[in-house]
Amino acid sequence: MNPLRYFLFLTLNFLAFNGNAQNFKVIEETKDYILKECDSGYYYSHGLPPKDDFVIDTTKIHKVNGVLKLPLDNGKEVVFRDEGNEPNYMIRKNSYGGKNRKWNYFLVNSNFYDEGGFSLLINSKNGATDTVFDKPVFSPNAIHYGYDYSSYMGGDIYVCYKNLNQNKAYKILMEDLAPMNIKWLNDYSFIFIGNLPDFMVTKYKHKKYYLVQIKQ
Numbered sequence: 001m002n003p004l005r006y007f008l009f010l011t012l013n014f015l016a017f018n019g020n021a022q023n024f025k026v027i028e029e030t031k032d033y034i035l036k037e038c039d040s041g042y043y044y045s046h047g048l049p050p051k052d053d054f055v056i057d058t059t060k061i062h063k064v065n066g067v068l069k070l071p072l073d074n075g076k077e078v079v080f081r082d083e084g085n086e087p088n089y090m091i092r093k094n095s096y097g098g099k100n101r102k103w104n105y106f107l108v109n110s111n112f113y114d115e116g117g118f119s120l121l122i123n124s125k126n127g128a129t130d131t132v133f134d135k136p137v138f139s140p141n142a143i144h145y146g147y148d149y150s151s152y153m154g155g156d157i158y159v160c161y162k163n164l165n166q167n168k169a170y171k172i173l174m175e176d177l178a179p180m181n182i183k184w185l186n187d188y189s190f191i192f193i194g195n196l197p198d199f200m201v202t203k204y205k206h207k208k209y210y211l212v213q214i215k216q
Contacts, residue, residue: 003167004204024036024038024039024042024211025037025092027210028172029044029176031213031215032170032215033170033172033212033213033214033215034212034213035172035210035211035212036210036211036212037208037209037210037211038191038209038210038211039112039209040207040209042191042209042211043183043191043193043209046114046183046185046186047183047184047190047191048140048183048184048185049180049183050137050181050183052135052139053100053102053103054097054098054099054100054105054107054135055098055099055100055101056096056097056099057096057099058096058100058202061096061099062095062096063082063094063095063096066081066082067079067080067081067082068080068094068095068096068108070106070108070122070124072124072125072126072127073104073124073125073126074125074126074127076127078106078122078129079128080094080108080110081094082094083152083194090109091112092110092112093110093111093112094108094109094110094111095108095109095111096108096109096111097119097135099124100195102138102142103138103142104123104124104125105117105122105123105124106121106122106124107120107121107122107135108120108122116170118131118132118133118134119132119133119134119136120132121136121145130162130169132147132149132160133147133148133149133160134148134149135147136162137182137183137184137190138184139184139186139187139188139190140184140186140187141187142164143160143163143164143165143187143188143189144161144162144163144164144187144188144190144214145161145164146159146160146161146162146182146183146184146190146192146212147159147160147161148178148179148180148182148192149171156173157170157174157175157176157177157178157179158171158172158173158174158179159171159174159182159192159210159212160172161190161212162215163214172212174194176196177194177195177196177208178194178195178196179192179193179194179195179210180192180193180195180201181193185211188213188214188216189211189212189213189214190212191209191210191211191212192209192210192212193207193208193209193210194207194208194209194210195207
């Protein structure tokens, strides 16, 4: 085989591999999405690297006497107040998680004395608020964002995403696998790792990798 034909052979095989890369085992399919199990090679060679776009600027926003004020673009404020008698007893404590300046969202973390906590995503234009469990990861053009969710007191574990244009959220049940490290492939598909809690290591030997394709 001459060098030109050999190069063409390698190129065609590479394209064929990439073309079939998403033909993974289907775990679940609904009218809204398809959940597939992929592999570590696909996960680590695809997707946008996770990036923390929430920047904390304490010169502009900081908590004073347990009160956190977020200035909105319309001139109004969203106010969060700690609840309880710190440091002896604190029912609810809020902390500023930063602002995503590209897509204009604030992040606030709320922690409770005995029930864990959650995060709040606040639209800096109008103050609209979403409750999320973890810091959300936006798709390339902010059509969706994704995050993981699990109950602090036990119970169901989900990987979640929300369509910002439709203002509609979706939860995908993951049972024993805690989702983490979401990476978007494009505005309608993302990949993530299904991580096994410590008590599960004797049952499974490896982490699992997943692909979510959102139906348009």
